[in-house]
Amino acid sequence: MREAEDDQTMALSYEEFKKAASKLCGTDLFLYKSQQMDRRIHSLMGFWGIRDYDEYLTVLKTNPQRYQEFVKRLTINVSEFFRNPDRFIELWERFLPEILQKTGGVRIWSAGCSNGAEPYSVAIILSELNALHRASILATDIDEVVLEKARKGAYIFNEVKSLPSELREKYFRQEGEVFYFDEALKKRVQFKKHNLLQEPFPENLDLIICRNVVIYFTEEAKQKIYVDFNRALRVGGYFLTGGTEPILYYRQYGFENVAPSFYQKIGPPMSTAGPGNGV
Secondary structure, eight states: OHHHHHHHHHSOOHHHHHHHHHHHHTSOGGGBOHHHHHHHHHHHHHHTTOOSHHHHHHHHHHOHHHHHHHHHHHSOOOOOTTSSHHHHHHIIIIIHHHHHHHHSSEEEEEETOTTTHHHHHHHHHHHHTTOGGGEEEEEEESOHHHHHHHHHTEEOHHHHTTSOHHHHHHHEEEETTEEEEOHHHHTTEEEEEOOTTTSOOOOSEEEEEEOSSGGGBOHHHHHHHHHHHHHHEEEEEEEEEOTTOOOTTGGGGTEEEEETTEEEEOSOOOTTOSTTSOO
């Protein structure tokens, strides 16, 4: 009985598991909203029939397939071409032409790019504007598996259904039920693994697109990311967020809200950026 009690006291707690898993994955799981993160972690635990956190950690360390499934579950990768079409129309008709007119070129970062549909959508717009040769497009995600899918550029109909049919026919080769993205445009996007919470951001950007990513982070993590996004942009550059991710204190972060989901950098962030400091 004493031996059993000693074993029980040595078992990993959930907080200890999250700390160890954070170190293993290279990202701080405590910076994600706990309710959503906890639900995803425990759903896999139940699905795999894992009895305790010690076994869970062992599985992640010794089973590469399970580890990849774990990372993928933590980073929601849902995307499609021209998702929320109105935002892409505004990019096409207003913001990208304005940037190109002012700067002659455009440096773009798609942060949390998932399967590549978002940066490839921007590449299509730039191609239609005859400006692809004047653009630099960086696309990053924390999930190497989904980045490999993005590099391949193969999609099912649900992922391209929001594209106007003429663009779908122009920029994709259909084989059966698979749509293959244009090879020339594919080469114009650089994909790279990147951790928003831990690694340095690129600099002197004209446009950052980060949609449906920060919604999963704690307020503390969001504040840091908004400050870092501001510093990554040149003055006058734009930040496009997801429709469910309005920046409530945008002026504290050095932004102006210029259109739904679009924020323009007007200056550096305030040292007191964050909730409770006004807008």
